[in-house]
Amino acid sequence: MVIIPTYNEAENIRPIVTRVRESVPDAHILVADDNSPDGTGKVADELAVEDDHVKVLHRKGKEGLGAAYLAGFRWGIEHGYGVLVEMDADGSHQPEELPRLLTALKGADLVIGSRWVPGGRIVNWPKSREFISRGGSTYSRLLLDVPIRDMTAGYRAFRKETLEGIGMDEVASQGYCFQIDLAWRAIKAGFHVIEVPVTFIERERGESKMSRDIVTEAAWRVMSWGVGTRVNKVLGRKDSRDSRDSKDF
Secondary structure, three states: OEEEEEOOOOOOHHHHHHHHHHHOOOOOEEEEEOOOOOOHHHHHHHHHHHOOOEEEEEOOOOOOHHHHHHHHHHHHHHOOOOEEEEOOOOOOEOHHHHHHHHHHHOOOOEEEEEOOOOOOEEEOOOHHHHHHHHHHHHHHHHHHOOOOOOOOOOOEEEEHHHHHHOOHHHOOOOOOHHHHHHHHHHHHOOOOEEEEEOEEEOOOOOOOOOOHHHHHHHHHHHHHHHHHHHHHHHHOOOOOHHHOOOOOO
16 A cells, blocks of 8 residues: 655645556555645545545644654554555655565565665755755764665655554654654664665655754754663663654655
């Protein structure tokens, strides 16, 4: 199941759903809409009527990317899906690359579509945005001591067992912290995580949800997680998942 969280993506949801269905005809799609005022939920309902591979999860309001994905994961697991995919609605994640992620998942527990491994690239980003993204991934990788090069990537394929094994119910992260948190949890739980190169294309329609507050929150939380882990090691204490609150940036 491909989970596509939406908030004001009425212009984008039909094209992205069409491309997913063409790229992986067997895939089912769950649109998790946060009560978008622009009518995204209504468009998604129309798609669901037209295609029985499309489902819609209507949520009460805008609660953040992390909450939307967690709700989607739970819905998918409850309905028997063994593979759950994160994908943006705005077209920045290319559905045509999804078959490569799914093929890689045959030998992994989590596959991340990465911009910062050889072969990965970005299109139509200003240098300032690239600097923030690369810097954020490097910052997170060094502070949390993980080998993943694109910690903030939001194009991912999970096995159901991976989500069940990382303490999903304990994740409280929102925004861009969510992606860092889940990747770190997967590594710490001993799951096999691999990155495959993807092309990330900046949205052409609609507005980005990126903000300075989101970046600041991510930087602060990652620092607190990293420092907390090091202090626990020095003191000989077991790292607690409960101490962590857990879109691409």
